[in-house]
Amino acid sequence: MAYCYNDAVSRNIGWVTEAEQAQLAGKKVAIAGLGGVGGAHLVTLTRLGVTAFSISDFDIFEVHNFNRQEGALMSTVGQKKLDVMKQKVLDINPESKIDTYPEGVNESNIDAFFEGVDLYVDSLDFFALDARKLAFRKCHEKGIPAITAAPLGMGCAFLAFIPGKMTFDEYFQLEGYTEEEQLIRFLIGLSPSMLQRSYLVDASRADFKARKGPSTHMAVDLCAGIAGTNALKILLGRGDVIYAPHGLHFDAYRNKMSKTWRPGGNSNPLQKIAFNIAKKILL
Numbered sequence: 001m002a003y004c005y006n007d008a009v010s011r012n013i014g015w016v017t018e019a020e021q022a023q024l025a026g027k028k029v030a031i032a033g034l035g036g037v038g039g040a041h042l043v044t045l046t047r048l049g050v051t052a053f054s055i056s057d058f059d060i061f062e063v064h065n066f067n068r069q070e071g072a073l074m075s076t077v078g079q080k081k082l083d084v085m086k087q088k089v090l091d092i093n094p095e096s097k098i099d100t101y102p103e104g105v106n107e108s109n110i111d112a113f114f115e116g117v118d119l120y121v122d123s124l125d126f127f128a129l130d131a132r133k134l135a136f137r138k139c140h141e142k143g144i145p146a147i148t149a150a151p152l153g154m155g156c157a158f159l160a161f162i163p164g165k166m167t168f169d170e171y172f173q174l175e176g177y178t179e180e181e182q183l184i185r186f187l188i189g190l191s192p193s194m195l196q197r198s199y200l201v202d203a204s205r206a207d208f209k210a211r212k213g214p215s216t217h218m219a220v221d222l223c224a225g226i227a228g229t230n231a232l233k234i235l236l237g238r239g240d241v242i243y244a245p246h247g248l249h250f251d252a253y254r255n256k257m258s259k260t261w262r263p264g265g266n267s268n269p270l271q272k273i274a275f276n277i278a279k280k281i282l283l
Contacts, residue, residue: 003094009049020236021049027235028052028097030117030144032105032135034081035059036215037151038123039070040224042085045121046092048228050235053089054113056101057081068151068217105131110138119234121227122148127211129174129182136161136168145234149227151219153196155251156226159189160234160243171244171265180208180283181275185266188274193258195251208282218252226250 009021016024027050031038034057042055059081065072071084082102089096105113114120120139124132139146143163150157161168169175172189174182188194200206206213226248233239242248245268247260262268266275 005049005051005093005095008093009047012049016232016236023236024049024232025051027118028054028116029231029235030054030114030120031123032056032113032120032131033123033125033128034071034085035065035069035125036123037149037220037223037227038121039081039085039088040220041121041123041149041227042089043070043092044224044228045231046089046096048232050231051093051095052097052116054099054101054115054117055082055085056103056105056113057085058102058104068215068220070220105135107134110134114138114142114144117142117144119231120144120146121231122146126150126186126213127183129179129186133168133174140167140169147227147230147234148190149223149230150190151215151223152191152249153199153251154216154218154222154253155195155249156219156222157191158223158226158230158242158248160230160241162234162241162243166244166265168244171262173266181279183208184275184278184282188271188278189262189266190247191249192247192260192262192271192274193249194274195249195254195256195258199253203281206282222250222252 012021029045029050031042060078061072061076061081071081076084082100086098086100089098101109101113136146145162147160172186174185230241233241245262245265250257262271
């Protein structure tokens with residue numbers, strides 16, 4: 001059977017117009033990290049009809065990825081996440097144009113990674129702060145909107161950084177702290193409401209020193225939906241996008257949605273209190 005783009009995305013029409021679908025076909029999205037949420041974002045945006053991507057990852061699939069990662073299967077154990085997910089995109093849309101960065105993102109390739117990109121979807125590992133700071137700073141420099149949807153517990157915490165508005169650095173204010181303190185500041189910035197905290201039944205599994213934490217596939221799927229919806233709004237220029245210092249946290253376990261607002265980002269007095277509490281718990 002021959003592939004036909006219009007047939008493949010025809011069931012999108014109604015929620016988007018045919019003209020908007022044609023717009024999506026001409027957009028390029030960058031996704032750094034194809035593990036936890038990155039693979040889900042990539043598949044969601046491919047099915048939405050985006051046809052061009054810059055993607056990066058240097059890792060391979062392992063058995064401990066099975067609980068949440070899009071490409072993690074017995075048949076892909078030991079294979080590069082980048083290769084597996086590129087092939088999955090091409091299985092959905094063989095006409096996709098995909099630029100790959102198997103070494104991850106770094107100072108030497110970051111400009112090429114963002115060449116011609118309309119939107120950045122952050123999917124880096126939670127602990128990859130240096131790469132994340134680099135990517136968001138480059139987005140700010142190039143005027144590229146950037147979004148992050150963090151899988152926390154059984155929910156999603158969403159933030160957007162829009163050109164001309166508060167930047168990633170202005171919001172999180174990570175510099176001048178130890179690496180572990182920066183990770184805590186990143187966590188409380190992502191999730192000022194901390195809706196997930198009350199049902200963490202074994203806190204020892206959130207191990208900052210070992211650089212690992214618990215996760216669920218439900219959270220990943222929620223992130224893909226929320227990020228994909230906001231990607232649509234940004235790429236098509238319609239609909240309200242909540243941007244920093246405002247954020248959104250939906251938690252399916254708690255049956256709660258919280259719209260957060262932290263003027264001044266992590267310098268806000270409420271964030272300073274949250275930082276001190278989280279530091280005692282996590283460190």
